Amino acid sequence: MSFNLVDTFFISLLGTQQLAAISFTFPVTFTLISLAIGLSIGTSAVTAKALGSGQTDNARNDSLGALWLSVLLVSLLALLCYWLLDPIFLLLGATPDILGYIREYMVIWLAGSMLLVTPMIGNAILRAAGETKIPSLVMASSGVVNAVLDPILIFGIGPIPAMGMTGAAIATVVSWLAGFIFILYWLKVKRGLISHWLMPWTLFISVSRKILHIGLPAAGANMLTPLAMAVLTAIMATYGPEAVAAFGVGARLESLACLVILALSMTLPPVISQNFGAGQFARVRDAYQLCCRFVLIWQAVLYGILALLAYPIAAVFTDNPQVATYLRWFIWIMPLAYGLQGIIILTNSSFNALHLPAKAVVLSVFRLFICYVPLAWLGGVLLGVVGVFIGCIIANVLTAATAYFWYQRVLLRFA
Template structure:
């Protein structure tokens, strides 16, 4: 594909790459920081209920993230399709794509949630949950699953806005939802004031109400303020045509994202052999990871629209520059994050538990895995860039290699050699190997286009 000059006022096509990524990413980062911080508060309040409840919420991560991964994959497909259409100047097509994407996501997430609810007990017993923790898991999961359709609509709506270069509103949606969740958590978990003490059910209910807030806000913004949804339904043939284009990217992206909770499930099952203390520590570590990798996650949302729009306009030099700029930045940023976490390991562990064994495992986690978060960022950005280039199969292969050739086998080997700390170190080495492959592969792919 040859380089094409496009004279347009679209800032995604002509603003200098580094300032553009900064301008798009900071609002997303702010919203995600608020959301993830409140999610960490959620874990903190649940930890006050006891180690069994903390272990229970840790067991739910792989399962809940499976459903979230489907929504993420569909949002990736939505963003790629809409951004390419906008880059090519096809605004009417982008509107139809938006309507079809919202319906597709709602239908698929509802079907998956029903399937998980039906198989709940055997699924969590397979993950290593005991009968004692299963009681708390049921309390949390049935409410969480019932409200899951309220989660997917804001996610797809945010993807639509980001595809158009709008990042402030999606950030406000994330932040507002996180704030509602944080305020309701103590009220509904412990029964403060007129509220009943609902324990794990209260935590799930607070989450669902926060999703409802985002659901109402994003639909209002898409229909009334931005007028991106000018109708409810489309002709069936048009629905199916758009769904096929979204699913072409969205399903491999969703499958690749679902490998993350599958790997987490395997990791959880492996670590469950070391006791509920190790599982509780892993749950805390995964929540810490979501905070520590916020910049990477924010860039993974803002980099794809830049790549897709410039790809649609034929500006491959800007595509390459955007990818390398983002990767080099996250390597430096995450090195600083690791140093900060390593220095604060003792107070962080003490914040989440009074159990000395759990605290020890949390410190093992902090001193190992975050060292590779910069390289993990390279993997994530490469995956999102492949999807933005409409190459979902390559993103899928990269995810398979990461988890099932590097991450899980090396974590297993590390556990055999050195127990829980060895498991964390093995997973870290897996990130190093996969990042090297990802960076080299993207360079080869983009050179073939030029």
């Protein structure tokens, strides 16, 4: 998430049009990231259950198959996005002048996407094996590399020319490359979670089916989020590029504000899957409830901090008064429901960990297309940009209550 936020900050220094351009890219980039997240969820659930059942060789096969499967699927999706680049962003409401900036960023970003997915899947394998420090180190180090390279490549220094949006994309891809090399080394040499690089085709198909049974619905559920974001971006585009720019910055701030939730959504599933494999359903229930209570308290504290810092945060990202006004309203309203959003995310990941991916998909559809988008649209009709934010809040309240009580009923069937 720091990649997106750092890119957004430095690109915002180029101007409002460039900031709007990077904001338009969010639904598309997050679509590929969502596919990778879904595959990592399937990888984590399958590998953790195998390890919890004492099937180490099966876990190694699952790990290798997951890496190859993720590279194949993400590369295909990236190629499709490249072919449809202009139609996608024109449909989202990008103007021709902004589209030029979008192309500068997205062509390179898509070309390097394979280097992003491998560390994500590798980190999921390590977490499934109980290793959390190395995944943190890999992602943090890559984020630092990106932050160092961004200003150098965007604005230029010495013999390095200023490359603008193109420089931001190159910085991101280079930082992914560093994570790509390190994670493969750690999996193969340090942890022995991969015993070889190739596998028989029949075994690859068998492993892929297991992972896709959970990973494909999980990826589909995750990819609904950028689809909904695309609709919301199109709604924002009706209020002008300033609204799009503010919404794009707010979405990236939201990703950063929800880091703890996202961390729990990645570390809770291996705990649930391992105890699911061992038949310890009381621990499954306790872990879920503990995480839900924690995110409500954590996000309430975080809201207070964000609300107090709304003015300086807006000033960091823009000197356009209209963009700053929209962004402050985003900060004052949207984080009110981040704790409830956390319950939704944790419930989704917990369903996947119990090998019930269809329920996670249903919950995502309910949240995004029965509650989130319709209520945001209605709020916009009634109250403009601020009304869109209020509609999102109401949607999270309704969905969080539904998610929590539904999960409790599912657990009663296992107990």
